[in-house]
Amino acid sequence: MEGNMLTAARPYLQLLALLTLTPPPSFYEGALRGCDWRLWMLGFGCYCFCILLLGIDVTYVNIRILNFQILMLEVEDFTSAQGKVQKLCYPLLLIVIHGNMLIYFRKLGSIYTEIAALERDIDAASQSLGGLGRRLKFRQRLAKLIGLWLLILSVAFPLVSVPSMTEYMDWYYKIFTELLLVMFQMKIVEYGLFVLFVEELLLRLRHTLIQLQQEFTNCEHHALLQALCVALQRNKQLVARVWKLVGELEIYYTLPMMSLFVNNGFAMLHIVNWAYIQTLNPNDCTNCRFTRFGNVLILLLNLLIPCWLSQRCINTYASINRIIHNVRCGAGNSNPEWLSNILREYVLQMEHLKLRFSCRNFFDINLKSFGGMVLTIVSYSIILIQFKLNDLVEAKPKSLTKAQ
Template identity: 45%
Template sequence: MAVRRKNRLLATALPYLQVFSVFVSFERTLDQRFRKYLMSAYVAYAIAILLVVFYESYENILSINLEVVEYNLEDFTKVMGNIQKALLSVVALCNHLNMLFNYRRLGGIYEEIANLETEIEDASQYFGGQKHRTSFRMRLNIKIGLGLVVIMVVLPRCTYESMGPFLTSTNKTVTEFILVMQQFKALEYCVFVMLVHELLLLLRHTLQQLQLELVDCQDRDMLQALCVALKRNQRLVGQIWRLVNELGSYFSLPMIMLFLYNCVTILHMINWAYINTFIENDCCEFERFWVCLLLLLNLLYTCYLSQRCTDTYNSFPRILHQIRCNSINFSTLTMGLKEYLLQMQHLKIFFSCGGFFNINLKYCGGVVITLMGYIIILLQFKMQAIAQKKYSAALS
């Protein structure tokens, strides 16, 4: 999608988004025939990628089944391993179908972000523009760029040996590429969360400038103009609320599948870590630990950025209450503040996955606690099975 030069935020984030998602959106002014060619090219690309993913999932399932037979393991390990390997294909299929059928929604999200930035910048010009802050490009490079480097460097380093001895080096390399691309979905989501957060920070700064202007303001015409600016600020906050809902609708399926895959993979890794404690010369003990930690941190980072954005949005009512307490009694202003506070009370921001769960630190804590519960049950189940085998061997 073409980005106007004055849309600084979107132009800064677009290179990252193009890396994360090849099929971003189509320019509405493109010729209809050319748009069909792009659609056909993407469908061909998606089919090719999915065929590779399906093949690698099949190879990984064969490999895990051979390991189960080699070490004479129980069926529980075989079932868990097959589910974890099959999820590779399920996650890839969901991501590509989501991009294929929701590209118009994604294009609308881009346009909404661009329009919001333009309107917020125009609204802030009355108050001397926005204050100088750390470059958005620098913050994006730190928060997203470093995440890219960690996932691309650490994840393949830790997963290569832990894939087992029955996979060829080529299959391991392709599987690592698939794993990295799937974890990028969390960072893609984080870029949009950072864009929303930046828009909220710009609006909050404008609201704080309004607060300063309203202190001891006696001129009636000036008060009327400030009330109009307050109403405009309120309308832009409502647009951001709708934008967050659109993001939740677009990313609901990919994020649900990412959370599911990471959690199942962590349980699978811990299961094999426990099994390999009884195998001599196991070289993957620490690698499996780092894979589990990285997958969990990827989810935690997504929840952390979403929580920061939500906290910024929730700081608006406090500023409105301060304006109400410190400004003079003006009926239009009082009614405007009441309406703004009522809107903030009813339009709460939730980074939600289609209503299934909210992406925040509270939910992430719930995920960690649930994982710990399943890990305890898993280890108890494994220890009980080993005890029964030893008891049966002693009786025989």
């Protein structure tokens, strides 16, 4: 947990650890040793187990109330199975998140170590070129993106989801249910935090490469040219290490992110289905209909933001390749042979090591994949509407007769 980047992100990691989404940062520091470390691990494990028991209890209550509402509204179709699967996602997601933390506990430590090592090596490589001066900017970017993201989820998500909860549920179960729903969405924020780490490292490498490009343009001395070639070679190696770091993040986040993306898509379909069912209910409030739309919107936006951050990171990585093609030594158009060889190796590396944020090739996390997800959700929603339309038309006269 060394380095300015991890220090700036420490408050967010502590909040996520409080929600049992990631191990506490103190577990990866040298302050805890031996028996103290084991006691803290045992305590955190018991805390996670209590959250899991809470999730199971909340799921049981939600399924029981769902069955009561389905019987009351007389909508015995696939709604029952769909609703139960959506509620069962609560404990299943907790098992996936907590199990992933346990299985990849050491891998997360190696990711922290590599982030700190990359920051240190990039800073050291830039010292001869005037340094970076981006530490304060990164802290501000974290506050604007991650801090604001967490704040919106903590405030806006309960505002649109609590009013749509059934009146047959006790108030404290509404709080517990909302806590779990917000927790799951914040796991996506955690992924976005690590994407920002990668983007910051790439921005620093690109900044160093731009400085090298300017030095090459004004270079006329053989000794200086040789030193710049060594710096360029080092920059190439650091970019390869960042690419490898993205691969480690893919391994760590494959199962949680895949589960959360599927959960959000399934939850949106469930909300659409339930909105049509509630049209049969004369006691359904108008405000609830708007809150259901807001709920779908926030679930969708929470999938958009990590895809957007990943796409920004990919674009930053691609911009490095464009800078390499513009490196020229001196005022002439031809480069020395050793510089041309290094540039050729750099270009080949960028062509072979394409940056991708994915879930083990199941799907990519970028704007193109997000467009495909939206299209899939809309297609299933249209199918759902067509399937429910006939039942809705037939059920409305029955409901009006009962109301009279």
